[in-house]
Amino acid sequence: MRIVMSCALGAVLAFYISWGQTPQAASGSAPQKKQGGRGGPRGPGPMDSLLVKDWKPDSSLVVPVTNVPKAKFRAIDVHSHTYLRTPEEIANWVRTMDAVGIETTVVLSGATGQQFDSLVELFLKPYPGRFQLYCGIDTTDIDAPDYPQRATAELVRCYRKGARGVGEISDKGSGLSRSQLLPRDKRLHPDDRRLDLFWDKCAELKLPVNLHMADHPSAWRPPDAHQERTPNYQQYNQYGHDVPSYEEVLALRDRALDRHPKTRFILCHLGNQGNDLASAAKLLDKFPGVYMDISARAYEVGRQPRFATKFLTKYKDRVLWGTDLNPSQEMYHAWWRLFETTDEYMPSDTGWRLFGLDLPDSVLEPLYRGNAKRLLNWEKM
Numbered sequence: 001m002r003i004v005m006s007c008a009l010g011a012v013l014a015f016y017i018s019w020g021q022t023p024q025a026a027s028g029s030a031p032q033k034k035q036g037g038r039g040g041p042r043g044p045g046p047m048d049s050l051l052v053k054d055w056k057p058d059s060s061l062v063v064p065v066t067n068v069p070k071a072k073f074r075a076i077d078v079h080s081h082t083y084l085r086t087p088e089e090i091a092n093w094v095r096t097m098d099a100v101g102i103e104t105t106v107v108l109s110g111a112t113g114q115q116f117d118s119l120v121e122l123f124l125k126p127y128p129g130r131f132q133l134y135c136g137i138d139t140t141d142i143d144a145p146d147y148p149q150r151a152t153a154e155l156v157r158c159y160r161k162g163a164r165g166v167g168e169i170s171d172k173g174s175g176l177s178r179s180q181l182l183p184r185d186k187r188l189h190p191d192d193r194r195l196d197l198f199w200d201k202c203a204e205l206k207l208p209v210n211l212h213m214a215d216h217p218s219a220w221r222p223p224d225a226h227q228e229r230t231p232n233y234q235q236y237n238q239y240g241h242d243v244p245s246y247e248e249v250l251a252l253r254d255r256a257l258d259r260h261p262k263t264r265f266i267l268c269h270l271g272n273q274g275n276d277l278a279s280a281a282k283l284l285d286k287f288p289g290v291y292m293d294i295s296a297r298a299y300e301v302g303r304q305p306r307f308a309t310k311f312l313t314k315y316k317d318r319v320l321w322g323t324d325l326n327p328s329q330e331m332y333h334a335w336w337r338l339f340e341t342t343d344e345y346m347p348s349d350t351g352w353r354l355f356g357l358d359l360p361d362s363v364l365e366p367l368y369r370g371n372a373k374r375l376l377n378w379e380k381m
């Protein structure tokens, strides 16, 4: 599998490389001098004081724009949060869902205790079937001997109240407890034995776990002139922080997946490997019971539409659609346009321009709803 995907990637890369070469470079002659290299400065000018964070170029490209008001199949958003919190706002959210063709939104609350219970009243009671609620994990007193039992008991309590999954469980290297940064050897990571009981209970209750491990790899690169993402994302930068490397965080994730094959893990944001879909494919091949959501990674598939379409087609039973974004009609429309059209050069939050994937129905249906219908816990309260 790896070889096939690598070859496909190689072919795509070869295309880009030959496209990007100047005639001189392609024919092997020396590059022209005094070019300033890699698009460097040629002299002073009126844009010299412009900051990267303020650069918002308007495109002059005139290409077809397709409006897709509704998803082609009744969609299930498997990755949302408590963006809206008043009854009026939530009623409005449901109207938006109706308008854009969303059947159910999964709210990854990360909450436990009283906080979780109040969300049941807000989301589940008034809108049965329109929202699913995931609970979180209790991370207080993780060193106490009763911690595994205590955390698991709270999971069971939330399940009885209506939780149908766990998440978003996030570990960017600092561990699961958010209140303070513990010394490295004290942190609670998903592969920790103290969580064995908790993960086993998730499997027993058929509660999927939405797991966010590491982050976009650019977050581990210096926030300097070579940083891939714009300053919009600098709050997520981990460079120089007291955290393990990107690779180490993924390795501890894989140990957790290995230890708990019966627990249904959904790795959000394409496992934070959307920049390297061959590696994401390798992971899915290695762990046949593991899934991914595509939330907050429109920019990853949209910047490599041909390779991403191959990936999403081959793994059409393994990837679920989710947003991880504030609900608005425009936000949902942008996803439909990305998946369902051949439109080009669409704007995105990263500033990178995206290209439509034009996915066939056989891929769209499982992505939008089929996989969620099969994999999530739809048990009634």
Ligand SMILES: [Zn+2]
Pocket: 079, 080, 081, 108, 168, 324
């Ligand atoms: Zn999220």
